[in-house]
Amino acid sequence: MxxxxxxxxxxxxxxxxxxxxxxxxxxxxxxxxxxxxxxxxxxxxxxxxxxxxxxxxxxxxxxxxxxxxxxxxxxxxxxxxxxxxxxxxIPASLLQRRTELGSIGQVVWAKARAENDFASFAPILEQTVALNREMAEVIGYSEHPYDALMFRFEPGETVATLKTLFGRLREALLPLVRAIGEKPEPRFDFLRRHYPIDRQHQFALKMAETVGYDLNRGRLDTTVHPFEVSFTRNDVRITTRFNPTYMPASLFGALHEAGHGLYEQGVDDAYTRTPFATDLVGLYAVGGVSFGAHESQSRLWENHVGRARAFWNIHFATAQEFYPEQLGDVTAEEFYRAINRCKPGFIRVEADELTYDFHVMLRTDIEAALIDGSLKVKDLPEAWNAKIKEYLGLDVPNDTLGVLQDVHWSSGQIGTFCNYTIGNVMAGQLFETASRDPVIAEGLSSGNYDPLRAFMVEHVHQHGRRYSRDTLLVKATGRPLDPEPYIAHLTRKYSELYEL
Amino acid sequence: MxxxxxxxxxxxxxxxxxxxxxxxxxxxxxxxxxxxxxxxxxxxxxxxxxxxxxxxxxxxxxxxxxxxxxxxxxxxxxxxxxxxxxxxxIPASLLQRRTELGSIGQVVWAKARAENDFASFAPILEQTVALNREMAEVIGYSEHPYDALMFRFEPGETVATLKTLFGRLREALLPLVRAIGEKPEPRFDFLRRHYPIDRQHQFALKMAETVGYDLNRGRLDTTVHPFEVSFTRNDVRITTRFNPTYMPASLFGALHEAGHGLYEQGVDDAYTRTPFATDLVGLYAVGGVSFGAHESQSRLWENHVGRARAFWNIHFATAQEFYPEQLGDVTAEEFYRAINRCKPGFIRVEADELTYDFHVMLRTDIEAALIDGSLKVKDLPEAWNAKIKEYLGLDVPNDTLGVLQDVHWSSGQIGTFCNYTIGNVMAGQLFETASRDPVIAEGLSSGNYDPLRAFMVEHVHQHGRRYSRDTLLVKATGRPLDPEPYIAHLTRKYSELYEL
Known part of the structure; x- marks a missing residue:
């Protein structure tokens, strides 16, 4: 080989x-x-x-x-x-056209977004939809052409499976979002104080190390959009962004990417340079088995660990050491409530844990409808704004804050959004099973994350791409993807936070 | 293409x-x-x-x-x-054996050097010599097998041409070295004061920019051994090293590498991604036409510009702004004399402008003798130490400071040393011609390096690998490689510095 x-x-x-x-x-x-x-x-x-x-x-x-x-x-x-x-x-000519479309698309999109001019981006998007429909035909599918486009990112996922999943999530979570809208906001002024960037860097790195990210095989750098990338399990790098007047951006960016990093660092060394550490369909050197499975690890460490009360009961003292002036008048409980503030907004990448999935579901449904022709590009802003109103109760003031906000479509790519929500659901399911183990639970309350990480290495990381996502889940939790643990987690957490 | x-x-x-x-x-x-x-x-x-x-x-x-x-x-x-x-x-098996020898060799050499144990490295070196002799046979040569090994680095150079060149350099420069040995040393205590590394980084970068290194297409990083590397003319990076108690290391490291960088940044854009920007023999993406030609540019900016009195008459005030405590009690003239102190030593990479070539000549002669069999590996330390005594008047105390100091032979490579001296000679020749132009001369005394750089771009950089080194020299100076301008430069400079 x-x-x-x-x-x-x-x-x-x-x-x-x-x-x-x-x-x-x-x-x-x-x-x-x-x-x-x-x-x-x-x-x-x-x-x-x-x-x-x-x-x-x-x-x-x-x-x-x-x-x-x-x-x-x-x-x-x-x-x-x-x-x-x-x-x-896939014919070479089709790939070539997508590359060309992507390079024009990014320029046109950036200008359209800056100028709030959807009409100038619409022709590019129409070509992107047409090209992806062609792509779906050559790749093949049983039921819906969008299934073929998701295959590269989330093999096995279909419009049909997502319909069930999304329906259940909306049913369970929309009432929570609406109820929270009626409640007073927690204190969060201190998150907007001045946090020097070099301190933020040190603190983010310390928290990433705390959850087990190995710096002998990793490093943290600065980019506009945080990401994780690995060059085999032996060199797994993360980045985060730094906002001097909003510290959580760097902290949770780093924890999120460290979660991705733990996945790659945990792949069995015997699989290095093999198909189990290479996405041969997506042509990307990665050990994670699907984009959703990867996101499950980032969201698990970011949200289930890093946004938990237990985590800050232990580490808030360290945060105060790093930021004595900024956090001197704040309690651990206030900090916990502030970093979990739920506030519907227009922008996906700034969304809180509870409203995030609505941004994802809206995009996925829209992509599928564009691909099967039930939605036309010209009707897209209206459809987008209607969904934002329905889910989050907001009136989108312009397309820059709406349909033009994401870079994805400008690169000629359709089919990647569902991974984010699948990652959340999978994280909830894995975390529920893992934390039933008293040693893991004890570790989470005492600040020892080795047992939880060992669970993830054993059941997820080490296997690389050997098993499908649902096979991994069955082996780890006894059943395939199931939204109930995630729903239970959010319901419990937000009911308690907002006294619902 | x-x-x-x-x-x-x-x-x-x-x-x-x-x-x-x-x-x-x-x-x-x-x-x-x-x-x-x-x-x-x-x-x-x-x-x-x-x-x-x-x-x-x-x-x-x-x-x-x-x-x-x-x-x-x-x-x-x-x-x-x-x-x-x-x-x-070149048979694949030979390349394979060199790769294997190189990977073992580096480990054995590092240990031998640390333990001052030449005997343990000798078998590796014997294999390296034998393998390079095989390599010379398959590559082919007219007179001396060493000629075939130099071809990859300095095409056209031969043992015969070097014999003439080295003879003339020894004849002219040895008396200077010896005469300086009788003279009192200049003051240089202030170079060994504490210079904070972040200030050194800023100052080195400022001086590199001063001579024209373009940061829109470059960056400066930190490594143990300084180097320059380019990824097309559009991305040309340099590194330097930082010693908190010896500031010239970072300053002249950066100027030297910036000189290399100017060469690559100056290659005609039309030659990007062509053979004129690719060493297809050495399999290295580089625009410089030979290692010696490349070294001519680094040495020109490091020595002829950066170690000149005129340079510090202008920029010493800036140095004092960066280092008010370290250089407050120093004059520009004292600084100039200190950075040009001539002091024979054991280590090539620490040698001053005047004694450097003796380190190079000794290695080149030894390599040629190893390859033609007139010197045996077992007799190498003795031959080395005798030459150091003859040239620099020093008794080598151990092989770590002698024959074991360079990494080159441990990687299976023979034939690269002459480039350093050819670079010095070529720099002297180009600088003499360039500085005859009154606009360039005026620029050098007023701190405007654009005219000198424009000369180098016109006569050297832009051509990339289109012309041979000697063709470049004939076009630029009217004659092929000629040591006289270099000898005149060193004689004038050191006679004045040491009142010879």
Whole structure:
């Protein structure tokens, strides 16, 4: 499987070049860097689907034929072959058109957003929808073309499964959001005090280390949008953003990305440079099995651990040491309530734990409707604003704060939004099972996160991409994706916080 | 020539991965990074020598047949074909053995150097010599096998040409070194005061910008050994080292690397991603035409500009602003004399401008003698120590300060040392011609380095790898490599400094 190792190397190299472009590269380097990234991406794909690789896979399959179907080698070979079929089904001309559309799209979108001019972005979006419909046809699907587009990010998820899931979430969570709207807000003035950026960096890093992020195989940098990226399990980097007058942005950004980082750092070393540490369909060097599974780990450490009362009962003293002036007149309980303030807003990436999913559901439903033709691009702002009104009770004042806010569609990409909510649901399910273990529960109240992390390593991280997301969930919790633990968590937490 | 663009992209990606490994990578990432780098290096070579690339070159050659032999396209094709022949002559097994020897060698060498144990490194060095002799045979040469090994770094240079050059340098410079040994030392205590590292970083960067290093296409980082590396002319990075009690290390490290950086930043943009910005023989994405030519630019800006009295007559006031406590009781003249102190020592990388070449000549002569068999590895320490005594009048106390000091041989590499002295000589020659121009001379005394840089861009930088080093020199100065201007510069400078 040396060819798979080389594909992994190329994709990791591509990731390094992209990380560097976002963190270190001087501005003049952008254009030639784009060419370097593109050359690596094309070479990785070409190497994967090459006759030589396919011959080697055939030979390996013959050699391994006696092994059971679920043997590591058999699963790797099957995954590689399935990915090759996926790529060979997509004509090069279609990929080329998407790349071209993406590079124009980002420029047009940035201008449209700045100028609140949806009409100028609409033609790009129409082409994006048409192109993704073509893409869905060549990839194939049973029921809904949008299923084919989600496959790359959340294999197995369909419009039908999401309809059930989203219905249940809306039913359970909308009453909570509405009830909170009637309640007084907690104190949160102290979060908006001046927090020096170098202190924020040190504190965010300390909290990331506290939950187990390994700095011998990691580092924290600064970017406009926080992200995590790994170049094998041995080099897993995170970034966060720093706002001198809003400290939670850097803190929870770092905890979120550290959660992603723990997943990658925990993949079995034996899977390094194999298909179990390479998304051969998405052509991305990653050990997490789906975008949703990945998000489950970031949301678990950010929300279930980092926004819990138990966490701040222990670590608020450290926060006060870092910020004696800013937090001197604040109690741990006030801090806990402030970082969990629920406040419906227009912007997804600024949403609180409870309202976040509504932003996601609205986008996913809209994407599916665009793809099956039941919604037209020209009617999109109206549909968007109606949903924001329905879910969050807000009147969207302009498209910049509405339909133009996300970068995703401008890159020619459709099908990625559901992962965020699946991650939340999966986090709730895993956390419920894990915290039933008294050792883990005791660790959470005493500030020892090793037992919880060990649970995640055992049931999620170490397996890399070996099992599907739902197989992982069945093995870890006894059942596939189930929203009830997540709903119970939010209901319990917010009922208590807002005395509902 | 799209294939050449891809080779350049891969080699640039390899450079980015190596830069990252030295500046940013967490320690845990080393092993898998090694595999990623190796995969890129192998793919770049394979792509260059592939049947497909050769067919494309043949087709391009037919298309361009009507153009004159020195047309850009013809030269590019000829260079690519020559590089392919070079690589195809070297058996894969030989490359493999050198890689393996290099990875063992570095470990054995580091231990031997730490423990002052030449005997434990000798077997590695014997294998390195034998392997390089094999390498010389397959590459081919007319007179001396060492010529074949220098080809990759300094095409056209031979043992015969170096014999003449080194003889003349020794004859002219040894009397200077000896005469200075009889003279009193200048004051230099203030260079050893405490200089905070963040101030050093700012000052070094300011001086690099002063000579024209473009930060829109560059950045300065910290490493143990300073270096420059480019990822096309649009992203040219430098590093320096910081010693809190020896400020010149960071300052002249940065000026030296900025000199390298100016070369790469000055290559014609039309040559980006072409053979004129790619060392296809050395498989390294670089615009400089030889290692010696590159060194001429670093030494020119470090020594002819940065260690000149005129430079500090202007910029010493800035130095005092940065370091009011450290330099408050110092004059510009004292500073100038201190940074030009001549003091024979054991370590090449710490040598002053005048004694540096003796370290280089000694290594080059020893390498040539090892390769032709006239010197045996076991006799190496004795030969080394005898030369240090002869040239610098010093008794080498141990091999750690002698024959074990350089990393070069441990990586399986022989043939790279002469570049340093060729760079010095070439810098002297170019500087003499340039500074005859009254506008350039006026700029040097008034602190405007644009005219000198414009000369270098016109005569050296912009051409990238289009012309050979000596063709460049003939075009710029009217003659090929000539040590007399360099000798005149050192004689004038040191005679005045030490009242010889």
């Amino acid at each position: 040396d060819a798979m190792g080389k594909v992994n190397d190329l994709l990791n190299a591509e990731s390094i070049l992209k990380w560097d472009a976002r963190t270190m590269m001087p501005p003049g380097g952008a254009v030639t860097r784009g060419k370097q990234v593109s050359t690596l991406a094309v070479l990785a794909r070409d190497l994967l689907v090459s006759d030589d690789t396919r011959r080697k896979l055939d030979a390996a399959a013959r050699e391994m034929a006696a092994k059971p179907e679920d043997a590591v080698e058999q699963v790797m070979i099957a995954q590689a072959r399935a990915a090759i079929d996926y790529h060979l089904a | 799209d294939a050449m663009g891809k080779v350049n992209d891969l080699l640039n990606a390899e450079s980015i991965l190596k830069w990252d490994a030295r500046t940013m990578m967490p320690p845990g990432g080393a092993v898998t990074r090694g595999k990623q780098v190796s995969t890129l290096a192998v793919l770049a070579r394979d792509l260059l020598v592939s049947d497909d690339t050769r067919r494309k070159l043949d087709a391009a050659a037919r298309e361009m047949a009507a153009k004159p032999e020195d047309a850009v396209e013809q030269v590019m094709i000829a260079q690519a074909r020559a590089a392919i022949d070079y690589h195809l002559a």
